[in-house]
Amino acid sequence: MKKIDLMILAEHMYTMEGEGVGYLANSGVAINGGKIIAVAPSEQLKKEYEAEKLITVGDKVLMPGFIDGHLHSGHGVLRGVAQDINNWMMHGMAPFEAQRSYEAKNGGSRLAIAEAIMNGTTTIGDDGTEMEGACQFIKDCGVRGNISIRIREALQRVYKPGELYEYDENYGQKTLCECLNLFDQFNDVDNGRIKIRFGPQGPDFVSEATLMKVKKMAKERKSKIHMHLSQGSRETKQMMMRYGKKGIPWLAEKDYFDCDFIGIHLTDATPEEVKLFSKTGAKMILCSSSIAIIDGVVPPAKQFQDAGGICGLGSDQASGNNCHNMINEMKMTAILNKVHYENPEVMPAWKVVRMATIENAQALGIDHITGSIKEGKDADLILVDLKQASLTPLYTKPIRNFIPNLVYSARGNEVDTIIVKGRILVENKTAITFNMEDILREAQAFADEIGERATPQFIDINGKNVQYMKEQKL
Numbered sequence: 001m002k003k004i005d006l007m008i009l010a011e012h013m014y015t016m017e018g019e020g021v022g023y024l025a026n027s028g029v030a031i032n033g034g035k036i037i038a039v040a041p042s043e044q045l046k047k048e049y050e051a052e053k054l055i056t057v058g059d060k061v062l063m064p065g066f067i068d069g070h071l072h073s074g075h076g077v078l079r080g081v082a083q084d085i086n087n088w089m090m091h092g093m094a095p096f097e098a099q100r101s102y103e104a105k106n107g108g109s110r111l112a113i114a115e116a117i118m119n120g121t122t123t124i125g126d127d128g129t130e131m132e133g134a135c136q137f138i139k140d141c142g143v144r145g146n147i148s149i150r151i152r153e154a155l156q157r158v159y160k161p162g163e164l165y166e167y168d169e170n171y172g173q174k175t176l177c178e179c180l181n182l183f184d185q186f187n188d189v190d191n192g193r194i195k196i197r198f199g200p201q202g203p204d205f206v207s208e209a210t211l212m213k214v215k216k217m218a219k220e221r222k223s224k225i226h227m228h229l230s231q232g233s234r235e236t237k238q239m240m241m242r243y244g245k246k247g248i249p250w251l252a253e254k255d256y257f258d259c260d261f262i263g264i265h266l267t268d269a270t271p272e273e274v275k276l277f278s279k280t281g282a283k284m285i286l287c288s289s290s291i292a293i294i295d296g297v298v299p300p301a302k303q304f305q306d307a308g309g310i311c312g313l314g315s316d317q318a319s320g321n322n323c324h325n326m327i328n329e330m331k332m333t334a335i336l337n338k339v340h341y342e343n344p345e346v347m348p349a350w351k352v353v354r355m356a357t358i359e360n361a362q363a364l365g366i367d368h369i370t371g372s373i374k375e376g377k378d379a380d381l382i383l384v385d386l387k388q389a390s391l392t393p394l395y396t397k398p399i400r401n402f403i404p405n406l407v408y409s410a411r412g413n414e415v416d417t418i419i420v421k422g423r424i425l426v427e428n429k430t431a432i433t434f435n436m437e438d439i440l441r442e443a444q445a446f447a448d449e450i451g452e453r454a455t456p457q458f459i460d461i462n463g464k465n466v467q468y469m470k471e472q473k474l
């Protein structure tokens with residue numbers, strides 16, 4: 001009998017191997033040194049391995065942890081301050097973001113990341129500036145990180161409508177240096193658990209020269225570029241004013257896209273641009289609920305997939321989503337596309353579960369490490385509690401209803417156990433590697449300060465939510 005660290009035997013397992021969700025009955029995984037060393041029928045595993053910890057489950061489903069392909073954890077402390085309005089960034093976010101200190105941003109990151117983990121996310125695709133605190137928390141709490149560090153040259157100030165962003169080379173250099181520093185500090189820590197990516201904010205925020213420099217540096221470091229692309233009319237206006245071309249055709253002309261490029265949103269891309277982008281081998285991350293709430297738009301994920309592209313899901317940010325919960329993202333992606341195409345067969349439940357696991361790993365370039373239950377991959381796994389009203393009753397014939405119920409009925413609190421690289425971060429719905437109560441308490445204290453300081457500007461802007469507050473509707 002070979003001695004190993006951990007063995008999980010499950011009546012129901014979904015591996016995400018093959019073309020669907022890879023269902024296996026009465027099977028399990030043997031885990032040693034953080035890696036899956038065998039996936040086999042439970043009876044066989046019991047004969048071959050003796051595990052230091054054995055988990056046997058009949059009332060829980062074993063599956064890969066979810067991957068959140070794109071989020072801004074630092075906005076966690078601004079949850080729910082900017083919905084139901086036009087001009088989300090200037091009229092919604094701006095007064096609150098202006099009052100968010102570096103410490104408050106880190107508190108927001110801890111909140112967003114902890115929330116994501118509790119909802120079954122095992123890979124955090126964080127994106128932003130001043131990311132050292134977020135990187136440190138990801139390192140300490142044991143979750144996987146695929147973190148893009150924001151590079152930006154457009155000065156941070158309020159621009160008038162129709163005004164071209166002012167580039168500042170020194171500012172661009174400063175953000176690039178931060179990216180390189182964090183790359184040296186965190187990339188591949190814990191045997192590749194954290195990956196640092198290059199994150200130019202968008203083609204409108206960074207000059208051509210810096211974009212080219214970033215591509216070269218990312219290639220030299222075998223990293224990826226993770227960039228907002230065609231993310232709305234603001235970007236389109238800036239690109240048309242500066243270059244007379246939209247982001248996708250402009251970058252395609254410069255051979256900027258390849259399999260190491262990950263484009264976020266594509267909200268404003270035409271069908272031709274989506275095709276052009278997918279042909280280059282570049283990948284797409286779709287943030288369904290965020291873009292629905294902020295813009296009222298369904299991004300062109302289906303068109304991208306129909307053209308052969310690989311697409312993953314992201315939760316974006318709590319100031320416009322308002323949650324870091326991949327079950328919510330799967331549900332919204334399936335339902336919004338059905339409504340958009342007036343066809344219930346578009347985006348079935350099994351497809352969106354793949355988009356939150358294996359296809360997200362493929363989109364981010366980490367599918368050799370995570371995203372499915374397969375021998376040789378890291379053990380990034382979750383157990384989902386079936387003894388919940390939302391997942392009861394369970395059918396196994398003539399149809400298996402777990403996957404549709406996970407997508408359309410579950411809320412996130414059904415996730416019971418979270419394992420990353422073989423280490424248990426959450427067990428029996430209790431966090432082990434972080435203190436949820438402390439995180440909630442400190443986030444509230446930061447929000448109390450931000451709310452106080454943001455009040456004059458919030459009232460001065462007089463957006464829709466100010467009216468709702470005045471009228472006692474909100």
Ligand SMILES: [Zn+2]
Binds near residue numbers: 071072228264316
């Ligand atoms: Zn974003």
